[in-house]
Amino acid sequence: MVVVLTIVYWVFIPLVYLPFGLIADPLRLRKSAGSHWLEREEPEDILEHMRQQG
Amino acid sequence: MRILGISCYFHDASACLLEDGKLIAAAEEERFTRIKHDFSFPDNAIRFCLEQGGIEGGDLNYVVFFEKPFVKFERLIQTAVSGFPKTYMQFVQSMRTWLFDKLWIKSHIETSLGIDRKRILFADHHMSHAASAYFCSPFEKSAVLTFDGVGEWATATMGVGDGSSLTIKRELRFPHSLGLLYSAFTAFLGFEVNEGEYKVMGMAPYGTPKYTSRIREIVHQNDDGSIWMDHTNFSFHHSTDKSFTPRFEKLFGEPRDPSVAFFTNDTGYPAYYGDRPSNYDDLLEYNQYYADIAASIQRVTEEFVLKLANEAHKETGLTNLCMAGGVALNSVANGRILNETPFENIYIQPSAGDGGGSLGAALYAWYCALGNNERFVMDHAYWGQEYDQDAIQKAVEESGYSWTRLEDEAKLIDATVNRIVDGNVIGWFQGRFEWGPRALGNRSIVADPRRVDMKDIVNGKIKFREPFRPFAPSVIAEAAPDYFEVPNDAQGMLERFMLLVVPVKDSKQEVIPAVSHMGTARLQTVYKETNPRYHELIRKFGEATGEPVLLNTSFNVRGEPIVTTPENALNTFRNSGIDALVMGDILVEKT
Numbered sequence: 001m002v003v004v005l006t007i008v009y010w011v012f013i014p015l016v017y018l019p020f021g022l023i024a025d026p027l028r029l030r031k032s033a034g035s036h037w038l039e040r041e042e043p044e045d046i047l048e049h050m051r052q053q054g
Numbered sequence: 055m056r057i058l059g060i061s062c063y064f065h066d067a068s069a070c071l072l073e074d075g076k077l078i079a080a081a082e083e084e085r086f087t088r089i090k091h092d093f094s095f096p097d098n099a100i101r102f103c104l105e106q107g108g109i110e111g112g113d114l115n116y117v118v119f120f121e122k123p124f125v126k127f128e129r130l131i132q133t134a135v136s137g138f139p140k141t142y143m144q145f146v147q148s149m150r151t152w153l154f155d156k157l158w159i160k161s162h163i164e165t166s167l168g169i170d171r172k173r174i175l176f177a178d179h180h181m182s183h184a185a186s187a188y189f190c191s192p193f194e195k196s197a198v199l200t201f202d203g204v205g206e207w208a209t210a211t212m213g214v215g216d217g218s219s220l221t222i223k224r225e226l227r228f229p230h231s232l233g234l235l236y237s238a239f240t241a242f243l244g245f246e247v248n249e250g251e252y253k254v255m256g257m258a259p260y261g262t263p264k265y266t267s268r269i270r271e272i273v274h275q276n277d278d279g280s281i282w283m284d285h286t287n288f289s290f291h292h293s294t295d296k297s298f299t300p301r302f303e304k305l306f307g308e309p310r311d312p313s314v315a316f317f318t319n320d321t322g323y324p325a326y327y328g329d330r331p332s333n334y335d336d337l338l339e340y341n342q343y344y345a346d347i348a349a350s351i352q353r354v355t356e357e358f359v360l361k362l363a364n365e366a367h368k369e370t371g372l373t374n375l376c377m378a379g380g381v382a383l384n385s386v387a388n389g390r391i392l393n394e395t396p397f398e399n400i401y402i403q404p405s406a407g408d409g410g411g412s413l414g415a416a417l418y419a420w421y422c423a424l425g426n427n428e429r430f431v432m433d434h435a436y437w438g439q440e441y442d443q444d445a446i447q448k449a450v451e452e453s454g455y456s457w458t459r460l461e462d463e464a465k466l467i468d469a470t471v472n473r474i475v476d477g478n479v480i481g482w483f484q485g486r487f488e489w490g491p492r493a494l495g496n497r498s499i500v501a502d503p504r505r506v507d508m509k510d511i512v513n514g515k516i517k518f519r520e521p522f523r524p525f526a527p528s529v530i531a532e533a534a535p536d537y538f539e540v541p542n543d544a545q546g547m548l549e550r551f552m553l554l555v556v557p558v559k560d561s562k563q564e565v566i567p568a569v570s571h572m573g574t575a576r577l578q579t580v581y582k583e584t585n586p587r588y589h590e591l592i593r594k595f596g597e598a599t600g601e602p603v604l605l606n607t608s609f610n611v612r613g614e615p616i617v618t619t620p621e622n623a624l625n626t627f628r629n630s631g632i633d634a635l636v637m638g639d640i641l642v643e644k645t
Binding site: 001002005008010013020021026028029032035038040050052053054 | 122123124125128132133134136139142145146149150153159172174175176177211212221222223224225226227228230276278279280281284285291418419422424
C-alpha cells in the first residue's frame with residue numbers, strides 16, 4: 001500500500017501541483033488584505049443535504 | 055423518533071441517543087475502552103446508548119455522523135497538493151487510514167447497526183459543534199461561535215440560533231486556526247497536542263505575558279475578528295509530527311524539554327519531586343521563560359476570542375452566546391467574555407470538544423432537518439452508564455476490601471464527611487457517569503480544600519500531576535457568591551459544568567487554599583435538583599466545617615480516562631493513595 005501511495009504522490013500529485021500549485025493558493029497561505037471570513041450559505045433542503053457525505 | 059449521533063475517527067469518539075428530541079444517553083468511547091481520547095468507531099458507546107434506550111440498531115429512525123467525510127478528504131488532497139513535496143509523509147499516513155476506514159463510514163454504520171443506508175445522515179463538523187451548544191441551551195435566540203483545530207475546512211464559525219433554526223453565517227478556514235495555534239504552543243511547551251492544552255492554561259498564571267507582540271508577528275487578527283497565520287512558522291499543515299518550523303524556533307528559542315521537572319518560584323518545589331536538583335536556580339530561570347510563553351499565548355488567545363465575541367455581538371445584536379469546539383473549553387477566556395463583552399449569558403455544553411459532535415449532529419437533524427420545535431435544555435452532565443447496587447456490591451466482594459453498606463443516606467454522608475474532615479482523600483462514585491471531560495461529582499475524588507497541603511497530598515498520593523495544575527472547587531450553588539466572584543449570568547450554566555474561571559474572594563483565599571490557583575478557581579456549582587447526593591455531601595461538609603466547598607478532581611490516575619465501572623474504581627483505589635471509596639451506598643476502606 002505504501003508503495004502505491006508513494007507512486008501516486010510522486011507521480012500524480014506533481015501533475016496537479018505543477019499547473020495549479022504555483023498559481024492557486026487554496027490554503028490562503030499568501031497574506032491578503034481585508035477580511036479572512038468566508039460567507040457561508042445554508043442548504044435549502046437540509047435533510048437532502050444531510051444525506052450526502054460531501 | 056429515535057436518533058443516534060456518532061462522532062469518531064478524529065478525537066474523542068462518542069455516541070448519543072435522542073428519543074423525540076430528548077437526550078436519553080451520551081458517552082465517550084474512551085470510558086469503555088480505557089484508551090484516553092479513543093477515536094475509533096464507538097461500538098461500546100453505541101451499545102450502551104441502545105441498551106439505555108431499550109432498543110436495537112434496527113429501531114433507529116436515523117443515525118447521524120458528525121462530519122462530512124468527503125469534504126474532509128478533499129481538504130486533505132488539496133493540502134497534499136498545496137504543500138508538495140513536504141506533504142509526502144502526511145499524505146501516505148492519512149491516505150492509509152482514509153482509504154481503509156474513514157471513507158467507508160456509511161457502510162460501517164450500515165453493517166454494524168443493521169440500518170438502511172437512507173437513514174444515515176451527515177452533518178457538517180462545525181454545524182455539529184454549533185448545534186451541540188445552541189440546541190442544549192436555555193436560549194430562544196443566541197449568537198453562536200465555534201472554534202477548534204479544524205473540521206472539514208472550517209476552523210471557526212459565527213452564526214445565529216433562533217427558535218428551532220440554526221444558521222452559520224461565516225467561517226474561517228484551515229490552516230488559519232485558533233485551536234491549531236494554541237496546540238502549536240502546547241507542543242512547543244513540551245506537552246502532548248490535544249491533551250496538554252489544559253496544562254498550558256494552568257501554567258499561564260505563573261508567567262508574565264511578555265511575548266504577546268512576538269506572537270502577534272506571526273498571527274494577525276483583523277478588526278472583524280478573522281485571523282491569518284504566517285505559515286512559514288507552522289508546519290502542522292504538512293508535517294506528521296511537528297507543529298512549528300525552525301523559523302518559529304528562531305523567534306521563541308528551543309522547545310521546552312518535557313523531561314525537565316516544571317516548577318517556578320510561585321509554584322514552589324513540591325515534595326513529591328524528590329530532592330532539589332543541584333542546578334535548581336538554572337532550572338528556575340529555564341522554567342520561568344516557558345511560563346512566560348504560556349502566559350503570552352493564553353493572553354493572545356483570550357484577546358482573539360474577545361474580538362471574535364465582540365464581532366458576533368455586533369453582527370447579531372444579541373446578548374446570549376453559545377460556544378463550542380475545543381477552544382470553548384478555555385475557561386479563562388470564557389470568564390473574560392462575560393466580563394468584557396456585551397454578552398450577558400453564555401452557554402457551553404459540557405462535552406464542547408469533538409466528543410460533543412455526536413450530540414450536535416443528532417440535534418441538528420432533529421430540529422433543522424426534521425422540523426421539530428420543542429426545545430431540550432441540558433442543565434446537568436449525568437448521561438453516562440449507571441451501575442446498580444448489586445453490581446457494585448459484587449465488585450467490592452471480589453476485591454477483598456473491607457466494606458460497609460450504609461443504606462441510610464444521612465449515615466453514608468456523615469461517614470464520608472468525617473473522613474474528609476480527618477484529612478482523608480475519598481473516591482466518590484455515584485449514579486451515571488459524566489458526559490464530557492470533567493468529573494462533576496459522580497466520578498470524582500474529593501478532599502478538604504481548607505488544608506494548604508491538600509494539593510500536594512492529592513498529587514503525591516494519586517494524581518502525580520505537575521505542581522502548576524490547579525484543583526477545582528465544588529460548591530453548593532447557594533453558597534457560591536460567598537466564596538467566588540460569580541457573574542450574574544442566567545442559570546449559571548458555565549459554572550455547572552466547570553467551564554469558567556473566576557476570582558476567589560479576597561477574604562476566602564486563605565480559607566480554601568487548596569483550590570485557589572493564584573487567586574482564581576475553575577469552580578463547579580452544585581444544584582440539589584441535578585445532583586442531590588453530591589449537594590448533600592458538600593452541604594454537610596459545610597455544616598461540619600463552616601465551608602460548603604470540596605476539592606474535586608477527576609477519579610483517575612494520570613494518563614487514564616476517568617473511571618467508568620465499579621471495577622475501574624476499585625482498581626484506581628488499589629493503585630493509588632485514595633483512603634476510602636464510596637460507591638453507591640457502600641463505603642470501602644483499605645484498613
